[in-house]
Amino acid sequence: MTAPSWKLAGEAKRQSILDAIPPKWRIQDPIPPAADLRDVTGAYIQQFLTPHEVEITETDAMGIVEQTTSGKWKALEVTEAFCHRAALAHQFVSCLHEVFFDAAIEDAKRQDAYFAEHQRPIGPLHGLPVSLKDQFHVKGVETTMGYVGWIGTFQGKKDDPRKGVFESELVRELRNLGAVLYCKTSVPATLMSGETVNNIITYTTNPKNRLLSCGGSSGGEGALIALKGSPGGFGTDIGGSIRIPAVFNGLYGIRPSAGRMPYEGAANSMDGQNTILSVIGPLGTTARSLKLLFKAVLSQQPWYHDPLVVELPWRDEIEQETRALIEQSTAGSPKLAFAVMRHDGIVQPHPPIARALSLVEQTLRDLGHQIIDWTPPSPVIAGDLANRAFHLDGGADKRQQFELSGEDAPAQIIIEDSPSQRTASEIAALNVEKREFQKLYMEYWNKTVEQTGTGRPVDGLISPCAPHAAVLPYKYRYVGYSSLVNLLDYTSVVFPVTHADQTVDVLPPGAEFLSSLDRTVQGDYDAAAYDGAPAGLQLIGRRFQEEKMLTLAEHIGEQVKLRV
Amino acid sequence: MTAPSWKLAGEAKRQSILDAIPPKWRIQDPIPPAADLRDVTGAYIQQFLTPHEVEITETDAMGIVEQTTSGKWKALEVTEAFCHRAALAHQFVSCLHEVFFDAAIEDAKRQDAYFAEHQRPIGPLHGLPVSLKDQFHVKGVETTMGYVGWIGTFQGKKDDPRKGVFESELVRELRNLGAVLYCKTSVPATLMSGETVNNIITYTTNPKNRLLSCGGSSGGEGALIALKGSPGGFGTDIGGSIRIPAVFNGLYGIRPSAGRMPYEGAANSMDGQNTILSVIGPLGTTARSLKLLFKAVLSQQPWYHDPLVVELPWRDEIEQETRALIEQSTAGSPKLAFAVMRHDGIVQPHPPIARALSLVEQTLRDLGHQIIDWTPPSPVIAGDLANRAFHLDGGADKRQQFELSGEDAPAQIIIEDSPSQRTASEIAALNVEKREFQKLYMEYWNKTVEQTGTGRPVDGLISPCAPHAAVLPYKYRYVGYSSLVNLLDYTSVVFPVTHADQTVDVLPPGAEFLSSLDRTVQGDYDAAAYDGAPAGLQLIGRRFQEEKMLTLAEHIGEQVKLRV
Incomplete structure (x- = not known):
């Protein structure tokens, strides 16, 4: 056949x-299998x-x-x-x-x-x-x-x-x-x-x-x-x-x-x-x-040249203001405030990510920045809204592209097939629900002004981007940490923090699970296999805050690097 | 009954x-009928x-x-x-x-x-x-x-x-x-x-x-x-x-x-x-x-406070730049350039609006500004796209609201009933068509830099907002002049120019029509009935150009007023 x-x-x-x-650039000798040589960066390349x-x-x-x-x-x-x-x-x-x-x-x-x-x-x-x-x-x-x-x-x-x-x-x-x-x-x-x-x-x-x-x-x-x-x-x-x-x-x-x-x-x-x-x-x-x-x-x-781009040049003044706040922030008088989302109530991060969160939180505290609590509007609703947005056409576009060649759909695509498409009224209702959730989140963010001591709401939210460091193949099960940002249309910068380390990143015994999905995701953790995987986090800011978030991410990334 | x-x-x-x-504020005596007293502004009130x-x-x-x-x-x-x-x-x-x-x-x-x-x-x-x-x-x-x-x-x-x-x-x-x-x-x-x-x-x-x-x-x-x-x-x-x-x-x-x-x-x-x-x-x-x-x-x-609002404060500098251009513009060295859309190829404006267009064009020329030709991407396509956008739900929302009380739908609603709604794929395809049209219009606008002599593309487009001055009841038949702006998401400021005047605003004999709709709309014109109706125009600018368009509309409106 x-x-x-x-x-x-x-x-x-x-x-x-x-x-x-x-x-001249083809490699002649066989490359060692991954089991023998995990890391091909650095000296190997x-x-x-x-x-x-x-x-x-x-x-x-x-x-x-x-x-x-x-x-x-x-x-x-x-x-x-x-x-x-x-x-x-x-x-x-x-x-x-x-x-x-x-x-x-x-x-x-x-x-x-x-x-x-x-x-x-x-x-x-x-x-x-x-x-x-x-x-x-x-x-x-x-x-x-x-x-x-x-x-x-x-x-x-x-x-x-x-x-x-x-x-x-x-x-x-x-x-x-x-x-x-x-x-x-x-x-x-x-x-x-x-x-x-x-x-x-x-x-x-x-x-x-x-x-x-x-x-x-x-x-x-x-x-x-x-x-x-x-x-x-x-x-x-x-x-x-x-x-x-x-x-x-x-x-x-x-x-x-x-x-x-x-x-x-x-x-x-x-x-x-x-x-x-x-x-x-x-x-x-x-x-x-x-x-x-x-x-x-x-x-x-x-x-x-793009009908969907907003006339918003790079704003140097925001970058400068942010730098000034960074320089002026001290333990006695914090000028910047951050929230840390240790988990979203649905899926807990694996040990390397949990450790990365602690590392960043401690770094921010050491730098004199304020850390506040974070109990935002429901991530369950956010996840559901995003998932529904991704499924409006019931997989029609996906099927159309695969049918061009007749190819099998590769694994791990998050779009499931559905026999029907959403109608205009259903899509409009979802858009309203989404906007209402965005409004709720926005007002939650505004209200943090009462906790920060800076006179402004929180400057950024430190959160996992995924529940795990670089994932084992076919084990990516939960995108809620990242899709939240898309739903809100916020600015998010991810930055490197540390690497999975099997000597310290172990699941605590007798851990409790937030959900059955959480149990599965925690069950996927394999300290030996993950060893060496990059473990980074995201810094989430409000809509169109790219200048501020890039400036803050640079600051946090550099400071974390000094401490890891 | x-x-x-x-x-x-x-x-x-x-x-x-x-x-x-x-x-104390109720009027006791009967108000004269409209046929006897058209204008209730000014001295009457x-x-x-x-x-x-x-x-x-x-x-x-x-x-x-x-x-x-x-x-x-x-x-x-x-x-x-x-x-x-x-x-x-x-x-x-x-x-x-x-x-x-x-x-x-x-x-x-x-x-x-x-x-x-x-x-x-x-x-x-x-x-x-x-x-x-x-x-x-x-x-x-x-x-x-x-x-x-x-x-x-x-x-x-x-x-x-x-x-x-x-x-x-x-x-x-x-x-x-x-x-x-x-x-x-x-x-x-x-x-x-x-x-x-x-x-x-x-x-x-x-x-x-x-x-x-x-x-x-x-x-x-x-x-x-x-x-x-x-x-x-x-x-x-x-x-x-x-x-x-x-x-x-x-x-x-x-x-x-x-x-x-x-x-x-x-x-x-x-x-x-x-x-x-x-x-x-x-x-x-x-x-x-x-x-x-x-x-x-x-x-x-x-x-x-609104998830859909862009972080774009009022930009004083754009207002100032625009004022400077206004002041520096002279016949020998125009600093501002406008296009005039005398008609859109589908429906011609009635005589009062055509006269308003001429008045504004002459005013702009007198002020030393450049006037360029305007042959934009198809208004037929634009009108069709907008109409389809308005009809995505096939009238479902309209019917739902009327059914609450069982009331009859009033006349002149532009949403027609349809037995079916558009699906997610159909809406997505329309969104792509719309974006492609916006891109086409945008590049047409960009290309006018070759005609203006100012070093910039055209600063604004003078256009009818409706084919007629304030319309006779139940005769509003064509919204293409205004809906074009919504489709493009451009900024438009309307401004007053003149009033319909039955002594000068007469349909030219033997006029040719652009379409059967044009014939109907021209047939609706009644110089005597329209007499005294305000006849204004719109100044259309690019997306998010509110500061510039308000400044230009003020300038044009004031200058036209001096000349009318």
Whole structure:
């Protein structure tokens, strides 16, 4: 019996990605199995690189543009170094959907020529390689979004005139800014999953511990950046899809409010569903890299090119005010106040995440910031509302894409099939329920002014992003911690805190469970398997508070790092 | 045969509105019929008022707060004057749904006491009476929104605990600002109509020409402010409902982009439909009054109290930049550029509106501004998209409200009945089509930079708001000029230009028609009946350009006034 044609098509595409890697960068010797070598970051990947390639690729995005915009590093050397490292990363963990190094190298050469002629950079991202989740259209490159049925098409349409020529708005802006585009990263088919699995690349694993998932849906971004095969890239988030892979890979990532970053012209799942909008945001190794990318995109005035973007430039004054509050905060006179959500009443975090929460809380206290109680409106209602928003079409979009090729649906997609769709009246009623919940949460937040002692409501909420560190494959069971933020349309920045450590992260004996789901999730914990997994948290702020949250996350991340 | 109970309930409510007017303000002698006395503004209404009442009520909102916030006028005298004049207005044109003068007078006394004690105003709207469309909840006052079935309920629910006690967010903010609330104004049942007709007040006529409609759906606002029974008030707009009554009554009105003004806690039709959102905006006799109200509401930081409001304070710098451009613009070196939409290719404006367009175009040319051609993306597509958005639920919400009492649907509601609702997939597809149209329009706007000579795309688009001056009853047939703005989510300010004049506004002989609808609309024109009707236009700007559009509309309105 031969394999079905969709399987062959997926395999052929998988092979074509490998084939796009130049032979000089192909790894000849077999890579040790994950059981023997969990962590392929650091020394393992460095052995394949020259010292100068290591120097370049281990510099963060901000550090790189300091070199490239001043002419100290050439766009070409930086681009080649990242292409090489990305090629290695893909061979370790299957994190790429598209490889277009040749085009990148041509772009880099043009940039160097521009710099040589004008003695100035093209823009603030001159010569910076930027990776993109496989939702963004780049000319000459396919977008499959993990669907076999999208191979050789434009978003599943064979004869669409945009095929091969169209570019997403973000891509246009990144080019204006001087960024170099060189690869697109893996996603789970449908994008509605906390892991990255599809019938093309199969499964993207976690480079810090290959027994684990890289997260999803911007999973390839997370894995690639963790391996420093990219200094920063853009993902999307409708229920946690930027933040989950960022925390699973020890990175920073921001889920901005809807209307801040330009989604125009990107492929999407359930496009047009506007109860909870998917949003774009950057992932990177440092908070300042996220800020660099975010601010650079806003400098392009995306509100003149994307009908859903709000005219809201980067607000330096908010960044400065936040820095001033950080500097002035002391134990005797706290100027910043945070709440800590130790659990949401539904699922408790695993020991590594619980420890990360304690670490951050103690750090905040040590810095003189105020910590207040947090008993918010019901997370059960929030979870139910988000889940209903994701299921409005009863899985119709998902089925349509899978039917293009006849492929089997990969595991771990959170959208269940339903025989009927929601009607206009039902959707309107859900939108009202959602708005009422947002109002309730907003007023709860306002009311914290009575507890903070700063004269303002709480400045941020520290919360798990997922109940676990980077998850064991097929064990992602609860997205409530991340989807809460999407439901509220708040700003959330995830930041690295620590790593799972089997010597200290043990389940307390005789633990009580919050729910049967909690019992299952706690039962999934395996201290030995999780050992070494990145354990990060999210800092949640109010709507459109990106400047403040990036500034605070940088502060907290740096201070935690000093103490871990 | 007795009348059906809904008819009796509507009549009883109608009578209760009249009964709430103090006997001293009831008009004893019969009011002449409209055929004998079209215009009840100006001298006619003044005869019932004292000179000081006339002085107060003929001062615009900005002028009033100059007096009240400096203590020159007492809140009480201002409030009593407007209550009196509003009472007269209602007796002329049936423009009120709720009258609560006693509460207003108590509030005004408290404000005067506050001023006496603290020697400062409560806020920037201290002592300013503000009228509200009957969608806003005020404690102790009903909201019927023109539905008989809502009498004695909270939004149709008999036992809702919010009944009689709940206040909309805008109301809370207006109270904080020092405004005095004293009446709520008439609307068409469903709000989806360009005229104001329901089974409670029956029909609100136009005070400048009572043969005509006051417009809708914020029709009572338009009529009341035209009679100077209010210095300014708030309406809502999903297809033209602020702008239509504003132009029909010779007023200014702004339809801001969604997310600028707080809709939280207001009653609505088809609440939760979020393809095209209804928005709130002020109406008034001057552009500076609109600015006063708009800026005052933003000073309350509504983004902390309404989940759908964007954190976008009033931007003084945009206002200043716009003023500078106005001052620097000269024929030799235009600094501002406008486009003029003489018609949209579907329905031509009647002669008074065509003349208004010419007047404004000539004024702009005289001022040295650039005028460019305008051949935008298809208004047919725009009209179809908006119409489909309004019909997503197939009329289900409308029917549900009418069924509460069994009342007959009043005429002129633009929502037709359909046996089925749209599904989630169909709504998502419409949202995508809409976004693609918005993108097309946006890029068309961007491209005008090639024509303007100012270095920027066109600053504003002058367009009809309706094909006619204040319309003859039951002749409102085409909302495409206003609904285009809602579809695009652009900012539009309407402003008064001139009045229909039967001596000059005649249909040209042998006119050609753009469509069969155009033929019908042109056939409706009756120069004699329309004589004296206000003929205004709209100035359309890009999304979130409220500061710029209010500044430009003030400039254009003032300059046109000098020339008419």
